[in-house]
Amino acid sequence: xxxxxxxxxxxxxxxxxxxxxxxxxxxxxxxxxxxxxxxxxxxxxxxxxxxxxxxxxxxxxxxxxxxxxxxxxxxxxxxxxxxxxxxxxxxxxxxxxxxxxxxxxxxxxxxxxxxxxxxxxxxxxxxxxxxxxxxxxxxxxxxxxxxxxxxxxxxxxxxxxxxxxxxxxxxxxxx
Ligand code: PRP
Numbered sequence: 131x132x133x134x135x136x137x138x139x140x141x142x143x144x145x146x147x148x149x150x151x152x153x154x155x156x157x158x159x160x161x162x163x164x165x166x167x168x169x170x171x172x173x174x175x176x177x178x179x180x181x182x183x184x185x186x187x188x189x190x191x192x193x194x195x196x197x198x199x200x201x202x203x204x205x206x207x208x209x210x211x212x213x214x215x216x217x218x219x220x221x222x223x224x225x226x227x228x229x230x231x232x233x234x235x236x237x238x239x240x241x242x243x244x245x246x247x248x249x250x251x252x253x254x255x256x257x258x259x260x261x262x263x264x265x266x267x268x269x270x271x272x273x274x275x276x277x278x279x280x281x282x283x284x285x286x287x288x289x290x291x292x293x294x295x296x297x298x299x300x301x302x303x304x305x
Contacts, residue, residue, distance in 0.1 A: 133302040134282070138274065140296040143256075143284060146273045147175070150254060151182035153271055154224065157252075161222040162186045164248075166214075168239055169193040171228040174285035174293070175256045179226060190216050192242075194235055208238040214246070223248040228285045229257040229276065233265035240267070257281065257298065274298075 154163075165183075167176040169191050180189055193212035223243055230236050236253065243251055256273035276298075282288050283295035292299070 132288070134292070134295075134299040135302065136297055137277065137279075137281060137300050138284075138298040143273075143297065144178075146256070147178045148182055150256075150271050150273055151179055154179075154254065155183055155185055158185065158187075158222060158224070162188065163222045163224050164216075164218060165189045165224050165226050166218075166239075166243065167191045167226045168228075168235060169212075170293070171285045171287070172226050175228050176226050179254070190214060190218075192239065194239065196234065208235055210242070213242075218243060218246045218248045220247070220249045222250045223252070225251070225253045227253065227255045229259060229281070230255050230267060230269065231259045231262045233263050233267040236267045237265045256284075257286075 165176065165180060165187055167173065167189065176189065180187065192210065192214055194208050195211050196208050225239060225243065227236060240251065252270040253268055254271035255269050257276040258269060258272050258274065259276040259278065261278045279300045280288065281298050282292035282301050283297050283299045285293050287293045288301050
């Protein structure tokens with residue numbers, strides 16, 4: 131069995147999601163923002179963030195996947211599995227991502243959305259693995275800076291496992 135080591139407790143994550151929601155609320159009063167999550171990893175964070183944003187908003191999702199990605203390695207080309215089903219022209223769009231690693235996924239989705247001419251386009255990321263960045267990406271709301279270890283829980287998986295765990299954990303693979 132792989133071993134899991136706690137990096138962030140559910141309580142630490144909860145406090146940070148509340149802090150992010152306060153920041154976002156302050157910036158989006160009267161704007162009816164459209165939160166766009168990148169599946170699958172965002173599903174837990176999106177649910178908690180949206181419930182903490184006590185204001186009018188809408189949510190939408192896109193599903194992306196990367197070619198040639200191993201189970202613990204982020205790599206290469208991004209493709210759209212399920213695209214937007216709603217127009218975003220003139221909307222205030224906030225991208226909601228669980229984690230940014232190389233930046234490839236976020237870079238791709240920002241380009242994909244910008245071409246649809248939203249009124250504004252910002253980014254909220256819970257876990258920023260900044261040390262792994264290959265492409266510079268803008269982050270407007272950042273939860274944590276994550277260490278350079280493979281992490282699971284709170285939406286993040288290893289081979290589709292562990293997404294349901296309430297905290298963030300480092301995964302040590304079996305030797
Ligand atoms: C994860 C995460 C981000 C992406 C970040 O998704 O949810 O979307 O990787 O990595 P990058 O910055 O190197 O592009 P993943 O492709 O593992 O799919 P999932 O969301 O379905 O788990």
